[in-house]
Amino acid sequence: MINRADVLAAEKRIKGYVRRTPLLRAGTDAAPLWLKCEFMQHTGVFKARGAFNRLLAARERGELNPAIGVVAASGGNAGLANAYAAAALGVPATVFVPEAAPRVKVERLLGYGATVHQVGAEYAEAYAAAIRYVEESGALFCHAYDQLEIAAGAGTVAEEILEDEPGVDTIIVAVGGGGLYAGVAAAAEGRARVVAAAEDRARVVAVEPFNIPTLNAALAAGHPVDVPVSGIAADSLGARRVGEIAFNMASRVPPTSVLVDDSAIASARSQLWSEYRIPAEYGAAAALSALTSGAYVPREGERIAVIVCGANTDASTLEYLPESDKQKASR
Template sequence: MTEIVSYEDVKAAAKRIGPYVRPVTLTRPGKSLWFALEYLQHAGSFKARGAANFITAHMEAGTMPRAGVVIASGGNAGLAVAWAAARLGMPATVFTPTTSPAVKVDRIRALGTDTFLVGTEYAEALAASREYAAEFGALLSHAYDHPLVAAGAGTLFDEIKRTEPRLDTVIVACGGGGLFAGVAAAAYQHGVRVVAVEPTGCPTLHAAIEAGRPVQVGVDSIAADALGARLVTPAALHWARESNASAVLVPDEAIIAARRTLWDEHRIVVEHSAAASYAALLSGAYRPAPGERVCAVLCGANTDPSDLVVRA
């Protein structure tokens, strides 16, 4: 049976990673709208929270091997593990698909982490990371499907709630479901609605809700490097049901437009996956009720901003 992340897990994670992560900053671009600027987090995304929680928990338990930690990632989780391992003095190895953005791979390598490019999809990098763990004895982490990783991501919510106690709804991008599961576990305790946003080409949570279980989906989106999981976690499906969360789909065109609007109107640079939460609002995929107080989480900024700059 898969272990489901709980609010107790999230609270334990907050105590564990407090010395290492940056508290999230909120800004208010509209009367009833807030942005959670989690792209300002160490390593450029919310993934730093889960990586720090995973590594520190194993260090506390005495279960971190001398070979360190190994992970497969489309980029952000690998970068987060590379950062956390360097911060905590642990060796790390990262496997990424050959299609991972160069800006992410270059940053992983800049942290001195052994980095291997394998296959064209996350699943192929994952298989290679498992083989590496078995051969060298490294501790296998996961980009999203682990209760320690999801609990670390979930610490984001309580920080948001402390800043804006009257919040009604929080909107998060959903790929494999680690961020969604952690945030939903925390938000449920406070009666706050969670909206999961997926690209139409990577509908893992949508498909799981319809089928009643996690099912394989295709991967076809401009945000696939971060939201391109083929299978949502059982924990994400559990919290979608338990919390009666909303799950909406947005096309790539809406994600691109939202990323552009964040730059043009707010001078915020994020990657496409991070723009998905705002795309749900701009496209009308999620329509807040009058006066509903909404926070859109902008979860990562490991991107090449050159396509946002208008050249004369």
């Protein structure tokens, strides 16, 4: 079971290996909003935090064989993070990704020196192949989201937010397999123990595409369940089911669960680029889309931080305009 102590241990362990990313003020006095610029993290995604925490902790315990190295299964981002961390620590990395993984991510994996295997149509098939490889090779397995050290490393994002802006009421986070959500929720829950009243704890809003509602479906069913995987955010939020760590965290402290459609995600991504020149990938724009689409309506004066968690995207697709805006622009 993950808790804030795990996150604080991760924060101490990975210091010096990851960037402390900026918290950008983006709202007004009447509607306070900050964007956590985690797209500026090493490899362009928050997952470097969990990867370093996993590898460094394993090395401390003598579990990381420098000759065999690590293996990961990923839609792309977790693979990038683990390949980068492995290269930084001088060990080999093998990464399994779906055949449809974006070319930009595969090229970057190769650039970090990883051995890349493209297997199957979605993450679950790449995961099965990675597990077989672990059994054959003895490599250290780094889960994309459902390992305590991975989730705790991701939770250091929330620690930074709450250190930089202690008055933040709500943290909005996109959910795929749930590692980032679980770490953020653990950090927010732990904060309740050091403030005067429970209502001062930072709330967590968990945002998912309608097409991949892993956490939302699990909460409805009372346990993790498989969901179909499709839509524009599938390359980064495309887990078939939410992880046990995330589900247990959500069961302990239920988040506000919000679903958004692909159009809302694309529109928010366009807004991040046009207003802030933030090159967010679709999955990273999902969190903001909860606000811009009205799927989550803040209370008056609610102080919100949105995690923009990744930027591994095709830059040529950033100039998206929703159909309504295209029509306006053509007039």
